[in-house]
Amino acid sequence: MRAPDSDLPLRFERVRFEAGNRLILDIESLSITNGAPTAVVGPNGAGKTTLLRLGMGLFEPTVGRVTWGGREKVPPTRRAILFQRPVMLMRSAANNIDYALASVNAPSRDRRRKIAELLALVGLSGFEDRPARRLSGGEQQRLALARSLARDPEILFLDEPTASLDPAAAKSVEDVLRAVAERGVKILISTHDLGTARRLAGDVVLIHRGKILEHSVSEVFFKEPRTEEARRFQASDLLI
């Protein structure tokens, strides 16, 4: 059971974000609700990472409001973010997760069981004693996912989690994400890979040059894109 003070919906209301005297993101309105994963797609430099960081609460908007369950400035105790190249501690896989469990004060008597559960969820059962930094890229990404989930987030932000992986490793990360979503965690994933978006997402947000061009349920986005940019992006015609 979720506590009544849910972080969802996550809303951006007339948000502008400026950095280095440039307008990086300009969002009139965006609402992220419970349910299947939301994919944020767009070319490099579109503003995807910035959008995720604002949603996590790592950045504050220059203008406008970001709200979680209708409230502003909610500390990120129920949110977690996973960056493209996660840094693992030079310890065992189990210790990497244990560190995250300790940081949220999980009772130590439960930790061994939780570590086993989390490793099973990401397909790394039996990897407890393996040095984290010796794992393959895909395995490290899944371990990083387990570490993010140790915080029991309600919303999980994933910034291009499959971008540096080969197709097989990317697929195993996608399988884990599907299982995580089925457990009720809201996933907000940025990707420039439309295949990932197509396979995972319930709705798709297309951003280009800091603006949302389209936000549609997946079937509509892929079958009847409403904007010329969405059609071009899907045809792999470069958006610049």
Ligand SMILES: Nc1ncnc2c1ncn2[C@@H]1O[C@H](COP(=O)(O)OP(=O)(O)O)[C@@H](O)[C@H]1O
């Ligand atoms: N701190 C910053 N200062 C100046 N420009 C920035 C800063 N952070 C991001 N940008 C610029 O904002 C744009 C969007 O960046 P980003 O959100 O990382 O896009 P994406 O993740 O879609 O590739 C890019 O042009 C990037 O160079």
Ligand SMILES: [Mg+2]
């Ligand atoms: Mg990015």
